[in-house]
Amino acid sequence: MVFYHEGLARWNITSNAIEVFNEKQGLLSSSIYNIAKDDKNNIWFGTNSGLSVFNADKKVFINYTVNDGIQSNEFNGFAVCETPRNIYFGGVAGFNIISKNPAGIFKPFPYVAISQVSYISGNGYVPYQNADGKITLKNFQNNIIINYASLDFSTNHRTQYAYKMEGIDKTWIMNGSANSVAYTNLGPGNYTFKVKAVNPEFTGEPKITSLPIRIIPAWYQTVLFKILVVLFSAFIIFMFIRMFFKARLKQQRIAYERQLAIQNERQRISAEIHDDIGAGLSGVRLLTELTGKKIENKETQEEVNKIYSSITDLSSKMREVIWTLNSSNDTLENLLLYIQRQAKQLLENSNIKLSVSMPGNIPAIEMGSEKRTDIYLSVKEALHNALKHSGAEKVELTFAAENNRLYITVRDNGKGIQSTQSNDGNGMLNMKKRMSRLGGIIDVKNDNGTTIQFYVPLK
């Protein structure tokens, strides 16, 4: 071991390695005046800044200054004297006696006691008073100071501490030799404050002192409250949604009721027309027919027949209107059967043979009066054309309802449609207009006669 003003060098004889120690490694000062060894293999140094002891195993220095009671920080070179029991270091103000068998220098970790926990209240700190050893604070008492000290009075002012608040600090925090730590704005919850001494010269395991601290949540911070808030919000949202749907439902109901009122009104009109006027007209018609039969004079008979035709037309039109107005006819089945019946009537006094093909099972689909009328009048127009213009012998009327579509075909075996006639005539225009109004299609083909196909979407 060699010393000089630059610090301390250590020469390991066996390995031939040299280590240098100075302030960086904890040596109080590199200017070393005295050196001696005690019985515990610690090396003592007198420097110009104080007394230093070095433990070769731990490579740790402990330093003493005037504050610790030595004669002065400055020692004198070569002012060393040894007796069997002590070492004497001389300095500028006197000398210090160092026991060769010092107790308690490199000693085990001391226990750190927590002396007080205070919280801010008003303008000052109030110590926490409670006998049971647990700290329970209210949520507004969450700015605290914890005071602690190691129970080792000899090195008290040089004990280095580290602390950690479980729940806040992720790692141990070095606090130097400070004896307190403050925490502000602690949230509600359970914490554990831990503190320990960390001086490197201590041996063994550090003794950790723990203190559980609990901050009681305010009523608005509790889990229960939060759950209630969530539930309440959910409830509010639910009520709003419900209100919205109810309003909408109400709207729908009003619209529906309005529709129903219209329908009922129609029904009423239809019934009124039909009862008296309809029956009366039928009577007149029948009478006219009977009268016509009786007349022998050809001319007069012709005229009466004209009257009869007019009444028949009138009667027929009125029945059509009644059929349209009567909402109990608002079904697909009713429409198809009606068309069939009217077709039969239209063609029964002609030379044309009518054959009708109806599906065995007609789906139960509702159909409003406008739609029914449009479809019926379109097919009627097609049949009328076949009757008046085709010169056909046979007419086939086919119905089919599938894939949510209605297919109606009117096919005759007459002379077909000339293109001049076809797309210009009022009848054709009307048919097209009606079909497009329904979102349907009309398809006219010539093959061995005329084939007119109607496609109407159902629903």
Place this chain on the structure above:
Amino acid sequence: MDISISLVEDNKAFRESLVQLITSTEGFVLLTEYGNAEKALQLSKDHPDIAIIDIELPGMSGIDLIKKLQAENNSTQYLVCSSYDDDDRIFSALQAGASGYITKSSTSTQIIDAIKELYNGGSPMSPYIARRVIDSFQKKKNKDELLLSDREKEVLQLLSKGLLYKEIAEQLFISYETVKKHLKNIYQKLHVQNKVEAINKFKLL
């Protein structure tokens, strides 16, 4: 042998025309005419061969009238008259005991034919009515109810599709007359069905 006919019709103009028709047709005799069902309850005393009854009457309906008159059992056959022939009430009337129907838009010829056919044992039926009959029999699935025979079902099916009696006869390889006979039986089953229903209801009391 003249066919005696009674009328129950509330619309004056139409009743007049029917009267005119009957009186001007050979072989027909007008027995009595009534303006409403209440007055017509005594119709059975008149014993007409055919009674033409309007479905739509003020007060008691034509259907109820037929039910009451039928119960008094006589040889009168009932022809029901309605404004249009897809009326559900026609079917009810048939169940109540009517055996045929005419519409107010029928021509004089059609009316005359219907009366004659009924008198001669026929039973006119339209595709619409055929459907209703099928539905009605399908609904009754009880053991002691009268069911339609397979042949009768076939006839009804074809009829509901719109085939004429002639065409049905062709398709089923039976005669025209046989078709008509099947229809007559169907009607009778309808009536009986109705009676059985009434009896069952009575049993439950």
